[in-house]
Amino acid sequence: MVASKPNARVPIELCAEGLAKRFGSEVVLENLDLEVASGELIAIVGASGCGKTVLLHLLIGLHQPSAGRVLARHHGWPEAPLVDLSTLDETGLEDIRLSWSVVFQHNALFAGSVYDNCAIWLREHPHLDEAIIRTRVREALADVGLDVDEVIEKERGQLSGGMAKRVAVARALVPDPMVIFYDEPTTGLDPMFGAQIQELIWSTHHRPRQDGQLRTSVIVSHDRELLRRLHPRVVMLHEAGICFDGPYDAFCALEEGPPHDYMLQMPGLHARPPREALRAAPHGA
Numbered sequence: 001m002v003a004s005k006p007n008a009r010v011p012i013e014l015c016a017e018g019l020a021k022r023f024g025s026e027v028v029l030e031n032l033d034l035e036v037a038s039g040e041l042i043a044i045v046g047a048s049g050c051g052k053t054v055l056l057h058l059l060i061g062l063h064q065p066s067a068g069r070v071l072a073r074h075h076g077w078p079e080a081p082l083v084d085l086s087t088l089d090e091t092g093l094e095d096i097r098l099s100w101s102v103v104f105q106h107n108a109l110f111a112g113s114v115y116d117n118c119a120i121w122l123r124e125h126p127h128l129d130e131a132i133i134r135t136r137v138r139e140a141l142a143d144v145g146l147d148v149d150e151v152i153e154k155e156r157g158q159l160s161g162g163m164a165k166r167v168a169v170a171r172a173l174v175p176d177p178m179v180i181f182y183d184e185p186t187t188g189l190d191p192m193f194g195a196q197i198q199e200l201i202w203s204t205h206h207r208p209r210q211d212g213q214l215r216t217s218v219i220v221s222h223d224r225e226l227l228r229r230l231h232p233r234v235v236m237l238h239e240a241g242i243c244f245d246g247p248y249d250a251f252c253a254l255e256e257g258p259p260h261d262y263m264l265q266m267p268g269l270h271a272r273p274p275r276e277a278l279r280a281a282p283h284g285a
């Protein structure tokens with residue numbers, strides 16, 4: 001169950017080795033290697049349909065690889081070893097996922113109120129009473145820019161697309177996860193709310209954890225403004241593999257090839273938000 005890979009000084013949080021995913025005759029990913037160290041902020045980019053969501057779902061164990069494997073750090077164990085996800089049963093996967101949160105591309109809110117959606121993981125916690133949970137949920141909804149009293153009792157079907165996206169982000173942040181996976185966290189948001197979510201991703205990533213461990217953020221995005229603000233490590237998918245893996249500045253500096261072409265076409269949030277909307281924007285607001 002435990003892979004032999006030794007933990008380095010900065011531990012590896014996630015690792016894909018020779019990863020492939022095929023659907024019938026369609027090869028989505030082939031022989032892909034990727035290491036994500038603890039504390040990294042990483043953006044996965046690439047053209048629509050290139051396999052970003054599939055890769056994310058492989059990393060969180062929702063898809064089974066056609067070949068290769070995914071290793072993840074198991075925070076529930078004292079030494080936090082790397083574990084091959086394919087060796088885990090549903091309970092084992094649930095244990096690992098206790099330290100993860102996911103913002104799904106289409107939000108994946110379940111039927112029930114906004115409050116129920118956001119409270120779900122904290123309610124699993126045996127020592128938290130409902131008043132504390134309510135406070136945490138209200139804070140998270142306020143953090144994503146929602147009018148808390150207006151939305152908290154709304155049902156999923158009563159939310160606009162942008163509201164649902166922000167609820168999905170709030171739900172992911174409520175449990176204070178160690179690793180956060182965001183699939184298109186700003187898609188469908190107007191520039192001001194998009195900027196607020198970008199800032200929230202940044203501040204959440206850097207907010208110290210009580211246990212002193214580093215947080216890791218993996219973001220799938222088409223949002224050029226998000227990259228510009230967060231300066232992540234950029235991993236670009238192209239033709240079933242990784243065509244670029246490096247710092248944001250190096251990604252921008254390329255003058256030819258798929259990353260360059262992609263950057264030219266990459267949608268951004270077209271209007272710039274007012275400066276005062278960005279309380280502490282991380283990079284060059």
Ligand SMILES: Nc1ncnc2c1ncn2[C@@H]1O[C@H](COP(=O)(O)OP(=O)(O)OP(=O)(O)O)[C@@H](O)[C@H]1O
Pocket residue numbers: 023028046047048049050051052053054055105
């Ligand atoms: N469950 C599935 N069954 C069959 N094919 C699938 C499945 N999931 C994804 N695919 C295919 O895999 C390819 C990659 O899909 P994926 O959703 O990862 O794209 P993406 O890069 O996230 O695109 P977008 O930016 O539009 O979200 C697509 O051709 C898609 O049709």
Ligand SMILES: [Mg+2]
Pocket residue numbers: 052053054105183
């Ligand atoms: Mg996708």
